[in-house]
Amino acid sequence: HYSFFPGTPVWPEGRRDLTFAFLPDNELSDEAKAVFVSAFQKWSTVIPMTFTETTSFYSADIKIGFYVGDHGDGEAFDGVLGTLAHAFSPPSGMFHLDGDENWVIGGDITTSTVTSAIDLESVAVHEIGHLLGLGHSSVEESIMYPTITSKTKKVDLANDDVQGIQKLY
Ligand code: TQI
Ligand code: ZN
Numbered sequence: 001h002y003s004f005f006p007g008t009p010v011w012p013e014g015r016r017d018l019t020f021a022f023l024p025d026n027e028l029s030d031e032a033k034a035v036f037v038s039a040f041q042k043w044s045t046v047i048p049m050t051f052t053e054t055t056s057f058y059s060a061d062i063k064i065g066f067y068v069g070d071h072g073d074g075e076a077f078d079g080v081l082g083t084l085a086h087a088f089s090p091p092s093g094m095f096h097l098d099g100d101e102n103w104v105i106g107g108d109i110t111t112s113t114v115t116s117a118i119d120l121e122s123v124a125v126h127e128i129g130h131l132l133g134l135g136h137s138s139v140e141e142s143i144m145y146p147t148i149t150s151k152t153k154k155v156d157l158a159n160d161d162v163q164g165i166q167k168l169y
């Protein structure tokens, strides 16, 4: 079953059209950016919210960046595997990914020759759930289930995820 953060933080009533931006220093490929667009779409199809890219990192509601090790928020990344990414509860909008992971984009991740390969979209969909206010779920098929193994690809919302997010928005 789905859960919320303590105190059930959500984006306020008037904030239904949010912007997101990528850390300019990361210089992400269009392919990588498209993964995040697709991940946002999974959620925007089931709730009355929209997510639009803006080039202004400073003013964006949701700030997406890859960082390595200690990056100044007290939650240092730890190299390959372990913590993959973290996102903070609403309305923080901070979405950080561990730049040391072997991120894989698209296709069939199970055929990757890299044993520690992590599917970027699977992690993005999960972290966006946190950005919107969802905690972890006890339902194994759900996007918000707190365990993922390398080479797993899970990008479609389960009924449990949909029910949880529709309670919030
Ligand atoms: N990062 C954890 C996560 O996003 C961070 C975290 C731990 C957390 N406890 C939390 C966030 C409680 C909110 C509330 O869950 S992670 C997965 C999963 C991670 C884990 O790097 O371990 C995914 C990132 F759930 F699959 F294991 C993405 Cl998909
Ligand atoms: Zn961080």
Ligand code: ZN
Binding pocket: 126, 130, 136, 144, 146
């Ligand atoms: Zn999580």
